[in-house]
Amino acid sequence: MSNAGLDSAYDVAAVRQDFPILDKPLPGGMPLVYLDNGATVQKPRSVIEKLVECYENYNANVHRGIHSLGDQVTTELEAAREKVRALLGADEVEEILFTSGTTMSINLVANAWGRKFLRAGDELLLNEMEHHANLVPWQQIAHERGAKLRFIPLTADGRLDLTALDDVLTDRTKLVAVTAMSNVLGTINPIGEIAARAHARGALVLVDAAQSVPHGLVNVNDPRVDFFAFSGHKVYGPTGIGVLYGRRKILEAMDPFLCGGNMIRRVRKESSDFAELPSKFEAGTIPIAQAIGLGAAIDYVQGLGFEAIAAHEHQLTARAFDQLQQIPGLQIVGPGLAHRGSIVSFTVEGVHPHDMAELLDRKGVAVRAGHHCTMPLHEWLGVTATTRASFALYNTHAEIDALCEAIQYARQVFRRK
Amino acid sequence: MSDDLYDDYILDHYESPYHRGHLEQPTIAHEDDNPLCGDRVHLELLVDEHDRIKEAWFDGHGCAISQASASILMKDIEGKTLDELRDFQAKQMLDLLKVRLTAARQKCGLLSFKVLKTMVYTLDERKGAMSPTQGGRG
Incomplete structure (x- = not known):
């Protein structure tokens, strides 16, 4: 056409x-x-071919095999991680965690951060335009920890009513979870203003960027946010791969979410020490080919x-x-x-x-x-x-x-x- | 059996439903929804002393298939006995609609059937509970 x-x-x-x-x-x-x-979204040939290239030429597990395929696939995976870092404008590549998607990314924060740092009486600030993936995990952890959910009101035309923000953003607010772009209303939310006002109150900011990343709203330092989650398949990459960006200091303070291989430094019979970032939050075998395919997708959109x-x-x-x-x-x-x-x-x-x-x-x-x-x-x-x-x-x-x-x-x- | 989901039969029932509304004193009322799509159907039955459906009414909202099928069902079951409705099968319900439904849309077409079946079983339970000769529940 x-x-x-x-x-x-x-x-x-x-x-x-x-x-x-x-x-x-x-x-x-x-x-x-x-x-x-x-x-x-549909996938460009370069992403499809990258998956085939991976499976046909250097398929192996990452960070494990002392053999040439293992080296090659690890190099490709870490190159993809660096592409994500550059895309998001993150300070360090270790702040980029591979997950299975936005849902897993948000669940990781709700569980690994929420379980450790939320106390009874603390508040989480949400709003009614959030996707269930940025609502239900918070309901669950709030219930478990005795924390309270509060909601930024919406304007009649479906935007966040920031004139009412001070009514719901208080010294008890520990985290503001907000979508950068509504998956129904299409509303692009003013993340900069929300983040600045949340940080002034000492609250962290998590951005659900599943819808915004494909359209270029991607930076984690301008405006500065603390967590940033998106899915590969909505930005022309494969399904099964997602990203969680988290600020290093916060990620280091959090306990692991999923436990098993790759996320440990030393395992004893009764206890374990955990790996450095990003492995600490990448238990088991991550979606390797999909992560490498996401790198190709980033190349594609940045090319245009x-x-x-x-x-x-x-x-x-x-x-x-x-x-x-x-x-x-x-x-x-x-x-x-x-x-x-x-x-x-x-x-x-x-x-x-x-x-x-x-x-x-x-x-x-x-x-x-x-x-x-x-x-x-x-x-x-x-x-x-x-x-x-x-x-x-x-x-x-x-x-x-x-x-x-x-x-x-x-x-x-x-x-x- | 029509291949056109939106043939006149379905659309006529959607636009001019049979017995959309409420009874003053229904013998039994029940409703259910398909949470994924938001279709909702509420049914009310007036059952006479011979266990025959004297009147059947519905209300609700949702897609044309869910609402038209409720209307078609209401028209069909008036005059039938609870015994007959106990034997009434999903396949017969789908036949009543006169259109071929894809697997995804069968949920819409069978919502009112599901509600009706629940009501029939509930009436059976009530009867069992009231009649000592049948021993009541379990």
């Missing part, structure tokens, strides 16, 4: 050639219009440039915003364009989101329908489900048009004039 003559910092048609799945027709023969990028990607995605979002609002009965949830990344969730009067997703699929348009792992947010919105279209670096303006045409088709099926 062409870019309809609109300027982009890169050639979208050429970029699409990098993604083998995009020009494969669906079982019915229709072209794929993939707008479920908030769930997972985050600025160019963000600019292209903003154009797509603006077009979607404009065209969707012209559809009768369609209601977009969340803030205006100025505060939003490339996610647009909506409801259409008379057509339930599940029916909508099924009918869009008939036109080859893949979206997500449901509560998107944010039940408290949907309660706040007053709806049980929404339909979500989310855009990536390879989407085209023609695909936005296809989405809108397919929504009109769904309305016709449901006899909406």
Whole structure:
């Protein structure tokens, strides 16, 4: 599909050639219009080939084998870790922990930090737009430790209401866990202001960056945060690999979460000493090929440039915003364009989101329908489900048009004039 | 059996449901949801002294399949006895819908059936508890 003559910092048609799945027709023969990028993005050939390269050429366990494959795979893995460090602007490569994904990263902090440092009466500051992965682990540890959850209120248009922050951010707040970008509303949160005000109160800041990293909101030192979690598969890398960044001093003070091989220095019958960072938090065999593949994904997005990607995605979002609002009965949830990344969730009067997703699929348009792992947010919105279209670096303006045409088709099926 | 999920039969029931509303004094009421998709169905039955369904009403919200299937079920079971409903199978429920459902959408199509079955079993339990000759529960 062409870019309809609109300027982009890169050639979208050429970029699409990098993604083998995009020009494969669906079982019915229709072209794929993939707008479920908030769930997972498609993979460029360079990432797929990196996985094959790893398994075909230097597959071995890391940090173990005194043999040449073991050396080679360890070198590749540590090169990938360094790429993540550079991407995040972290001070030290030992602050980059490989996990299985954002969920595991947050669970690691909730358990390894929370169990050791949370006391009865302490408070954790959350908000209702968080994904369940950045809510349920905190509920569990708060319950265990006798800590209390508090919530930053939302504005009517689905942003964090920072005018009310001082009501909920107190000297008892030990940690603020906040998403950099909502997976439903698309809201981009002002992490800098939140972090500065949290730090002034002595609280730590954890950023759920699962949605923001693919769009270039990645730095852990500007603004300065304490924990930063994301998943490889949402940033064009493989599934099964994620990252937790943690500030060295905090990670060193924490006890291990998962225990077993690789995370120990010395094991006796009754007790053990633990390894240095990052191994201390990487028990067992980590997803090696996936981590190396994540390195290739970082190379890929940096090759295009985050600025160019963000600019292209903003154009797509603006077009979607404009065209969707012209559809009768369609209601977009969340803030205006100025505060939003490339996610647009909506409801259409008379057509339930599940029916909508099924009918869009008939036109080859893949979206997500449901509560998107944010039940408290949907309660706040007053709806049980929404339909979500989310855009990536390879989407085209023609695909936005296809989405809108397919929504009109769904309305016709449901006899909406 | 139609391959079009959204044929007129389903859409007619979705848009103009049969007995959407509430009874003043139902013999039994029960509801359930599919937490993943948020479909919710509430059923109310009026059962006469011969264990026959005199009236069946529903309420709820969700996709066209979940709501239309509740409407279709309400229409079908009025006049039936609890004995008949005890033998009523999921396959028969899916046949009533006259459309072929994918595995993912069978959950929507069977939600009201699940609620109905729970009510039938609950009525059986109540009866067992009230009748000493049957020995009550366990």
